[in-house]
Amino acid sequence: MNETLKAHIKPLNQLAVPLIANSIFGLSIEFIDQAMVGHLSVSAYASVGAVGNFLYTVAGIFGAIAIVLNILGSRAMGEHREDKYLTTLSSSLLIDLLFGMLFGILCFSFGQVLLQTVYDFSGTTLHEGTSYLSLMSGYMLLQLLIFTLTNCLKIKKRTQWILIISTTTTLLHTGLNYLLIFGKFGFPQLGIAGAALSSTITLTMDVLAYCWLLRKDIRLALQSRPNKVRLIIRQSLPLMGQELLQGSLFVIVINAILAHLGTLVLSSYLLIGQLLQIGLIPAFMYSSALLTLVGESSGAHRLNDLKAYPKTASVLTMVLFSLTGIIFYLLRAPIAGFITNDPSLIGFSTAIFLLLWLANLFSPWFEVYKAAMQSIGKGTYVLIATLVVHAAALMIMALLAFPLHLGIYGIAASLFFDYFVMYVCLRIAYLHDVRQLKQTTAH
Numbered sequence: 406m407n408e409t410l411k412a413h414i415k416p417l418n419q420l421a422v423p424l425i426a427n428s429i430f431g432l433s434i435e436f437i438d439q440a441m442v443g444h445l446s447v448s449a450y451a452s453v454g455a456v457g458n459f460l461y462t463v464a465g466i467f468g469a470i471a472i473v474l475n476i477l478g479s480r481a482m483g484e485h486r487e488d489k490y491l492t493t494l495s496s497s498l499l500i501d502l503l504f505g506m507l508f509g510i511l512c513f514s515f516g517q518v519l520l521q522t523v524y525d526f527s528g529t530t531l532h533e534g535t536s537y538l539s540l541m542s543g544y545m546l547l548q549l550l551i552f553t554l555t556n557c558l559k560i561k562k563r564t565q566w567i568l569i570i571s572t573t574t575t576l577l578h579t580g581l582n583y584l585l586i587f588g589k590f591g592f593p594q595l596g597i598a599g600a601a602l603s604s605t606i607t608l609t610m611d612v613l614a615y616c617w618l619l620r621k622d623i624r625l626a627l628q629s630r631p632n633k634v635r636l637i638i639r640q641s642l643p644l645m646g647q648e649l650l651q652g653s654l655f656v657i658v659i660n661a662i663l664a665h666l667g668t669l670v671l672s673s674y675l676l677i678g679q680l681l682q683i684g685l686i687p688a689f690m691y692s693s694a695l696l697t698l699v700g701e702s703s704g705a706h707r708l709n710d711l712k713a714y715p716k717t718a719s720v721l722t723m724v725l726f727s728l729t730g731i732i733f734y735l736l737r738a739p740i741a742g743f744i745t746n747d748p749s750l751i752g753f754s755t756a757i758f759l760l761l762w763l764a765n766l767f768s769p770w771f772e773v774y775k776a777a778m779q780s781i782g783k784g785t786y787v788l789i790a791t792l793v794v795h796a797a798a799l800m801i802m803a804l805l806a807f808p809l810h811l812g813i814y815g816i817a818a819s820l821f822f823d824y825f826v827m828y829v830c831l832r833i834a835y836l837h838d839v840r841q842l843k844q845t846t847a848h
Contacts, residue, residue, distance in 0.1 A: 464552075476640075477490075477636075
């Protein structure tokens with residue numbers, strides 16, 4: 406194995422492997438939680454699912470604040486400037502407090518209007534959804550604090566604690582769901598209120614556990630002036646736009662195009678999409694590790710590491726993505742049969758599995774170089790490039806799917822084009838910026 410790869414695999418794995426294990430475990434528990442709520446009623450499942458997705462999406466967008474903390478904090482540690490790290494942490498905590506409390510007040514005060522307007526809820530579904538959203542009004546504050554504190558653990562290279570704490574509280578969450586939703590072992594039967602209460606309790610325990618682990622950092626940060634609030638918000642905006650564009654708008658438009666091809670095509674795509682999310686977990690987690698390692702290398706002016714870490718992460722993510730794809734391909738029929746009992750859906754999804762997996766072949770490398778670019782402060786470039794390439798891919802997709810009648814094959818070809826072009830653009834731009842940095846440092 407190449408010596409450069411060997412030297413950089415350990416620090417990447419040290420950060421990423423606990424995150425990968427935690428994500429897979431959390432995903433498995435999420436399926437169990439959904440099943441519990443699904444046993445209450447269809448309206449409960451719909452309302453909790455819709456509100457949960459809404460909260461998760463908004464939290465993902467505002468989670469860009471914690472990503473900026475990771476980038477700036479890692480860079481400060483690379484410069485051996487802990488004072489800069491502490492002022493960044495202090496500023497991030499202040500933003501979390503303000504945004505979290507404001508969002509909570511809005512949800513508590515206008516939750517019913519939101520659900521009526523956005524989701525067209527009415528009757529029992531509206532009542533249950535409003536009740537759940539009101540009880541979850543503290544979710545954003547708690548989740549933003551968790552994002553911030555877990556990114557501090559990444560900066561400190563203590564990600565094993567993220568796995569330990571989140572695994573413990575996730576198991577507790579599942580147990581509390583069972584007790585409070587269904588009223589077992591003498592506990593009151595609270596239904597969806599029990600689900601909300603269980604989530605709030607476990608998120609609070611997460612925050613307290615992380616606060617205890619980082620008590621020294623937090624104490625010192627609270628003694629520092631939060632003078633980087635404007636900087637964090639300014640650098641967060643491109644990342645928020647990126648998350649909104651890639652995680653919401655792009656997905657919505659693709660689903661709309663698929664819906665015009667028929668329910669079977671859309672359902673099969675969504676089914677395979679669930680497996681793709683599992684296959685892409687290593688790419689997301691290694692990309693998260695890159696935010697820390699590339700940011701730190703940038704601050705310390707370790708220019709060789711700036712090139713080596715994304716290269717190593719690319720190899721690791723592609724190996725794992727390919728292995729996962731082979732396993733899922735061999736087991737595609739049983740897996741589809743576990744998810745659904747519809748023979749048409751099973752047949753079509755297994756037939757197009759390989760096509761869609763290959764369409765996403767360059768997605769792991771896109772995620773790697775997206776994180777690398779964001780780590781060196783090029784989030785705006787990533788946002789603009791993503792906007793242009795996504796728009797082109799969607800136009801090609803519509804052209805291939807409808808006038809040329811290529812259907813799902815047109816969708817797959819467009820996705821392949823999208824991820825390949827994005828990867829090439831970001832990789833070229835990143836290597837160019839690293840070369841410029843090397844020339845600047847030489848002078």
